[in-house]
Amino acid sequence: MQDITHAQRRRRDLIIAAVLIAVAACVPMFVKDVYVQNIMVLTLMYAALSQSWNILGGYCGQISLGHALYFGIGAYTTAILFTKFGILPWFGMLIGGFISAAIALALGYPTFRLGGHYFAIATIVIAEIAFLLFLNWDWAGAALGIDIPVRADSWLKFQFTRSKLPYFYFALAFAAVAWLVTWWLENSKWGYWWRAVKDNSEAAESLGVVVFKSKMGAAAISAFLTAIGGAFYAQFVSYIDPESVMSFQFSLLISLPAVLGGIGTLWGPLFGAAILIPVTELTRSFIGGSGRGVDLIVYGSLIMAISLMRPDGLLGLFSRKRKKEAVR
Amino acid sequence: MTALLETRGVWQRFGGLVANSDVSISVGRGEIVGLIGPNGAGKSTLFNLIAGVRPPTQGTIWLDGEDITATPATERCRLGIGRTFQVVKSFETMTVIDNVIVGALVRTTVMREARRKAFEVLEFTGLAARADVPASELIPSEKRRLEVARALATEPKLLLLDEVLTGLTPLEAQTGVELVRRVRETGVTVLMVEHVMEIVMPLVDRAIVLDLGKVLVEGKPTDIVRDPKVISAYLGDRHAVGS
Numbered sequence: 066m067q068d069i070t071h072a073q074r075r076r077r078d079l080i081i082a083a084v085l086i087a088v089a090a091c092v093p094m095f096v097k098d099v100y101v102q103n104i105m106v107l108t109l110m111y112a113a114l115s116q117s118w119n120i121l122g123g124y125c126g127q128i129s130l131g132h133a134l135y136f137g138i139g140a141y142t143t144a145i146l147f148t149k150f151g152i153l154p155w156f157g158m159l160i161g162g163f164i165s166a167a168i169a170l171a172l173g174y175p176t177f178r179l180g181g182h183y184f185a186i187a188t189i190v191i192a193e194i195a196f197l198l199f200l201n202w203d204w205a206g207a208a209l210g211i212d213i214p215v216r217a218d219s220w221l222k223f224q225f226t227r228s229k230l231p232y233f234y235f236a237l238a239f240a241a242v243a244w245l246v247t248w249w250l251e252n253s254k255w256g257y258w259w260r261a262v263k264d265n266s267e268a269a270e271s272l273g274v275v276v277f278k279s280k281m282g283a284a285a286i287s288a289f290l291t292a293i294g295g296a297f298y299a300q301f302v303s304y305i306d307p308e309s310v311m312s313f314q315f316s317l318l319i320s321l322p323a324v325l326g327g328i329g330t331l332w333g334p335l336f337g338a339a340i341l342i343p344v345t346e347l348t349r350s351f352i353g354g355s356g357r358g359v360d361l362i363v364y365g366s367l368i369m370a371i372s373l374m375r376p377d378g379l380l381g382l383f384s385r386k387r388k389k390e391a392v393r
Numbered sequence: 394m395t396a397l398l399e400t401r402g403v404w405q406r407f408g409g410l411v412a413n414s415d416v417s418i419s420v421g422r423g424e425i426v427g428l429i430g431p432n433g434a435g436k437s438t439l440f441n442l443i444a445g446v447r448p449p450t451q452g453t454i455w456l457d458g459e460d461i462t463a464t465p466a467t468e469r470c471r472l473g474i475g476r477t478f479q480v481v482k483s484f485e486t487m488t489v490i491d492n493v494i495v496g497a498l499v500r501t502t503v504m505r506e507a508r509r510k511a512f513e514v515l516e517f518t519g520l521a522a523r524a525d526v527p528a529s530e531l532i533p534s535e536k537r538r539l540e541v542a543r544a545l546a547t548e549p550k551l552l553l554l555d556e557v558l559t560g561l562t563p564l565e566a567q568t569g570v571e572l573v574r575r576v577r578e579t580g581v582t583v584l585m586v587e588h589v590m591e592i593v594m595p596l597v598d599r600a601i602v603l604d605l606g607k608v609l610v611e612g613k614p615t616d617i618v619r620d621p622k623v624i625s626a627y628l629g630d631r632h633a634v635g636s
Contacts, residue, residue: 070525071508252504253504254498254502254504257491257494257498258495258498260484260486260487260491260495261484261487263486264483264484264485264486265482265484265485267446267478267482268478268482268483268484268543269495270465270466270467270470271444271466271467271475271476271478271544272470272495272496272499272543272544272547273467273470273471273498273499273547274467274495275467329486
């Protein structure tokens, strides 16, 4: 009995995801507006990034507010390898992922001994240090950043000027992969270990969970996927500088969709991104170029509203409803 | 044949406070042993030393003839020590069965197998009907049982129970007592810390009484309850004189 309902729920999730991907893949046939397409690309990218963040922050409960670091490393690795060594972005993307994962492990070694808020503070500080280092690192373009030379459209070099569609499909694939990885991990030993660590690490230890190793694993996977997103973003905007890929704002943008949608849930990040990203993009365009601060005010208000009213995210609204029905 | 669990001259100091001094106890295979004593006797401290929360200041701890003094809690679970917590520590955001699956994953990495095992343990502990409920919704007595279920899923040789019967209604306590008996029947050795003597005494084969960090007496429950030293430790000297 037990086994069937659990397996059924997982299969249902998989089917919903397949349908969503199929529907999303068809959307560009009807939506030709470049501005809207741009928002769709960003929404999918942040859904994927937040899904990656959710592995460490949501499932494992280690709230990182420094994921801009991994995002930036991904972007910089790809851009530097391409402009200085002619290495194709596809390889740069993977290399950036591995470098980020390695950095996450190196940073996790000391920081995972910190509890609760101290860990979150440490991640902010570390990302900020990296930001300043890149701002002053001449070889990596310092404050001027790196211009990725754009030539003819090419899948090989992963750059397109005539259409946003290739970026859209990559972002869709990225979101799908991040979701699938989470779906798979959720029902693995890792997934159970992470949630146990989040809920009560002392009890987890007594049940044979290697707490430190679980955190390290979550950090590495999360950083790897985040760097893939950074690499994609570098290609998408074809110009990067520390401000545009490593600033604190990205750390917020990466974590917020998951927090908004439902932290530590499979669908939370996607759901949150689908609401948050269009709202911020539209706010920004309505208010115009000088409205940079306004989106931050929007995030701030959202965080406060969520933490006061629905700490388990918007998806919690549905489960609360379900629970009431079950009681009846 | 060596004892399953042994502590040899174990000391635990917290700054100037001596919580355990020179405690040597042993628990044989298949026994139910009660670790009792008045408040502040050092029961929980000793319990935590055996569970591997911290290493003792001095002395050694042996499981199955193997020195586990320096072995961390995680590894002790692997070696066959399961434990519950006095203040329950359920994984609140997870369902009841998911809580138990965490324990089962020590012995297998195949999810289907872990889930099957977890459900089996839930049936054994009488929680099967609550399998899909979030742990946060359980009532206190169910949470106690979940602690036991989680520990049993790790397939322990030795089960450490920290006041699992305290604070329950008489009926709940009776169910708990029966559960402990059934656990022993499956071949698991049980060491239980208990505060309430009248509940544990009929259940245990042997009781070890701690007082002021030391082993006061140990023996059959029937002898223990008549021992003047125990009575005076619990009630003060005045009562002991009369007996």
